[in-house]
Amino acid sequence: MREREVPQEGNSTLAGHRKAVYAAGEDGRLRLVPSSGWEVEEIVTRQAVDDLARRSEEAHARALSGESSPLEYHMYRARMDLDLLAQTTGIWRWRVRRHFRPRVFARLPLALKARYAEALGIPVEALERAE
Amino acid sequence: MSSLLRHSGLPISEAMAFGLSSALAFAYLPCIRINGLPLISFRMPPRAIVKGLRRQLGLAMHFETFRSPADGTARLDALLDSGKLVGLQASVFWLPYFPPDLRFHFNAHNLLVYGREGDEYLVSDPVGETPVRCARSDLEKARFAKGALAPKGLLYYLSAPPPAPDWSRLGRRALARTAHIMLHAPLPLVGVRGIEILARRVERLPLAGGGARARLYVGNIVRMQEEIGTGGGGFRFLYASFLQELASVAGYAALGELAGHLVEIGDRWREFALAAARMIRGRDALAPPRLAALLRALAGEERRFFRDLLRAARAWAR
Numbered sequence: 001m002r003e004r005e006v007p008q009e010g011n012s013t014l015a016g017h018r019k020a021v022y023a024a025g026e027d028g029r030l031r032l033v034p035s036s037g038w039e040v041e042e043i044v045t046r047q048a049v050d051d052l053a054r055r056s057e058e059a060h061a062r063a064l065s066g067e068s069s070p071l072e073y074h075m076y077r078a079r080m081d082l083d084l085l086a087q088t089t090g091i092w093r094w095r096v097r098r099h100f101r102p103r104v105f106a107r108l109p110l111a112l113k114a115r116y117a118e119a120l121g122i123p124v125e126a127l128e129r130a131e
Numbered sequence: 132m133s134s135l136l137r138h139s140g141l142p143i144s145e146a147m148a149f150g151l152s153s154a155l156a157f158a159y160l161p162c163i164r165i166n167g168l169p170l171i172s173f174r175m176p177p178r179a180i181v182k183g184l185r186r187q188l189g190l191a192m193h194f195e196t197f198r199s200p201a202d203g204t205a206r207l208d209a210l211l212d213s214g215k216l217v218g219l220q221a222s223v224f225w226l227p228y229f230p231p232d233l234r235f236h237f238n239a240h241n242l243l244v245y246g247r248e249g250d251e252y253l254v255s256d257p258v259g260e261t262p263v264r265c266a267r268s269d270l271e272k273a274r275f276a277k278g279a280l281a282p283k284g285l286l287y288y289l290s291a292p293p294p295a296p297d298w299s300r301l302g303r304r305a306l307a308r309t310a311h312i313m314l315h316a317p318l319p320l321v322g323v324r325g326i327e328i329l330a331r332r333v334e335r336l337p338l339a340g341g342g343a344r345a346r347l348y349v350g351n352i353v354r355m356q357e358e359i360g361t362g363g364g365g366f367r368f369l370y371a372s373f374l375q376e377l378a379s380v381a382g383y384a385a386l387g388e389l390a391g392h393l394v395e396i397g398d399r400w401r402e403f404a405l406a407a408a409r410m411i412r413g414r415d416a417l418a419p420p421r422l423a424a425l426l427r428a429l430a431g432e433e434r435r436f437f438r439d440l441l442r443a444a445r446a447w448a449r
Contacts, residue, residue, distance in 0.1 A: 001401065013232035022146075044358070045354065
C-alpha cells in the first residue's frame, strides 16, 4: 500500500479515533500513517455489531412476550453468548440455559442473580427487567 | 511490548519487536469459537510473542498470572509503585476507552501501564494515538475476563535492563523460525496449509436462507485480518517493515527485496478483504468459490515468499 492510498474514509465505528497503518512512501520505505478508516473495515465491523444487535433484539422480544427470561436478553446485550456467560459466571451451561426459562428465573436466589449481574456489568435490578 | 523495551533503554520499533519474536503466522482454529465463529489468526498468540522476544533478546522478564482479581490488582499496584512499567493482557470489551463498536469479547489484547494516579491507571495502548486513563475497577474486570484465551490477570515486567542485541544473529534465527512456522508446522491448520484449509471451508459455505451465515463467516475472516492489531493486511505490512529495518541495521540488502514482495502480498490480502466486503454488502453476488480462489492464490504466493525467506536466512548464515 502506498502512502497516498491510505484510506481516509472516516469510519463511524472508530468514533473519531484514528488508527495507524503501514504504508510505503515514495522511497519505498514503510512507515506508520494515521488512517481515519477504510470502508471495508466499517462494513465488517458494522456487520458484526448488527448481528449482535439482532440477537439481542430477538431475545428482547422473547423476554417481553414471556417466552424467555430477561437474562437471555442481557447476555446478548453484553455481546456474550452462552459459552462465555457460563465461563464468566462459573455456572454450567445447562443451568444457564435453564435460567432462560422465565419461571425458573423468577425464583432464582439473589446470590445467583448477583453473580449474573456482576458478570454482565449491570446492577441486579436491571437484570430483572428487560429494558 | 516495544514501548516496554523502549522505556527500559532499548530503542526498538514495534515492527522490530514483532519480527524478532517470529510473531507472523497464520492459524485457522475451528475448535475455538467466539460467538459461534472460528478463531482465525494472522499472528502468534500474544503470550507467545512476548515470550519469543524474551528468549530472543535474553530479557530478564517475569510473567505472573493470578487466581484472584484482588491479588492481581494489588500486585500491579505494588509493581507500579516501585517504578516498574507493566505489560498486561486484557479483554477489549471492558476497556472504557475503546470505541463502543470495537468492544467485542476479545481477550488477547496487550497494553502497557506506566503509572497510577489515585484510582486511575495511566495506560499506553498500541491501538490509540495518545496515552489514556483507565479506572481501577474497569481494568480489573478486563484483566480477569473469562472465555477463549482468558488472560487470568497476566502481567509482565522487566527486572533488569535489556542487553545490547546482535541484530544479524537474532534476525537470522527469527526469519528461519517464521518460515518454518508458515511452511512446516506440524499441524495442517497452521501456516500456509491453514490458509488452504480455510479456502476449502469457505468454498463449501452453505448459501441456504440467503447466505446470512456465510456472510458472517467471511466477515469474521476480514475482521481478524484488518481489525486486530496494527497495520492491516493481516500483519503482512508490519512484517515487511521489520524486514526493511533489519536489512538496514544488519546490512543485508536481500531482505529489502523480500519486503517489497511481502507488501504486494499484503495488498492481495486487502483485495481479498475488499471483495469479501462487497459481497457482504450485496454489491456483488455472494460467491464463496471466488473468495476461496483468492485465498488459494494467497496461500500459493505466501508459500513462495516464505521459501524465499528461508533461503535468504540460510544464505545469510554462510
